[in-house]
Ligand code: HGY
């Protein structure tokens with residue numbers, strides 16, 4: 001069979017079973033998954049993924065940052081593989097679907113090709129990228145960023161978590177510092193399936209998001225330094241209360257995002273008081289900020305406004321406040337040919353769909369720097385994600401995996417012209433007016 005794509009369908013119950021089975025690795029009492037990157041639980045799910053891929057006849061390789069590449073050979077092994085995949089690490093308060101769906105749908109696509117006895121022209125591949133979440137080690141999407149040449153492997157290997165453990169040490173602890181040099185693995189195009197993590201598809205009753213862009217992001221580390229003093233005896237006017245200063249910084253970030261409504265977002269996800277004590281005025285606090293918007297100019301304006309507000313807060317409260325931008329990614333426009341392939345597959349399956357901008361960052365954003373890339377979204381209930389209540393339906397996960405499979409086959413069997421346009425592709429130039437999904 002040549003993989004005529006329109007009669008291909010994944011085994012939805014089999015895909016769903018893998019999602020539920022792997023949710024046990026790092027399961028949380030609230031029904032979610034807490035599987036921080038390079039933790040023991042991450043090691044367990046990586047072993048599971050490797051075994052399942054090898055059982056499906058895939059050749060599994062690992063690079064020096066632990067990223068797993070599971071290759072299914074094609075007729076013409078001189079062509080770079082058409083890749084899919086996502087990540088298996090989660091947030092501490094994660095759900096069952098973020099990253100997991102895209103990775104396991106890739107495995108399901110390979111299993112379906114095996115069942116149908118289909119050999120594609122170009123090889124195809126599933127990737128589990130290390131540390132997409134960026135929760136334990138910053139920045140997010142670090143392994144795919146290194147693959148794209150945005151960081152050196154040594155830089156990433158030296159990043160440390162809050163306990164002072166380095167990425168290299170954590171990789172060694174679970175046996176996933178692989179032999180491949182990062183960035184050397186050939187990829188011809190990349191398609192990532194993911195839950196939307198925002199409310200639009202669910203609210204509009206659409207099944208598929210054809211993601212043609214991703215918004216930009218800026219991450220900051222900051223400190224607020226005041227003066228520890230006695231909570232009972234220090235007169236209010238003489239206090240240099242770092243916590244009150246921090247509160248004003250958090251509200252300033254929120255106000256700056258609201259000033260750029262409806263697209264801009266901002267939050268202070270971490271704040272740690274050094275030596276906290278009920279009866280000491282806080283003197284030293286470390287914090288983080290996450291700012292996003294689809295427009296780089298807006299992100300730059302938000303940065304400037306934030307720095308101005310922080311200077312005013314520090315002067316008025318006699319505090320020292322530092323703010324370091326530790327990571328940023330400009331907004332990404334995905335490849336028109338791959339977007340068209342996703343849209344053609346979606347239409348071929350008669351699935352309701354719309355163009356979208358991704359509000360969340362994804363490994364696809366880094367891959368887009370190097371190879372033709374696009375994304376597929378499916379709904380999650382009320383747009384909830386990074387929360388144990390994250391929920392998607394088997395039907396939507398199956399539909400997303402069908403679109404992924406058909407897109408992989410279309411791209412892998414596309415003519416060797418090097419373009420990613422495929423027969424039946426939609427005019428890729430129809431730009432969407434979609435706002436980001438979260
Ligand atoms: O932060 C993000 O956008 C991604 O979900 N890690």
Ligand code: MN
Nearest residue numbers: 087098099132
């Ligand atoms: Mn994700």
Ligand code: MN
Nearest residue numbers: 091098133386
């Ligand atoms: Mn996430």
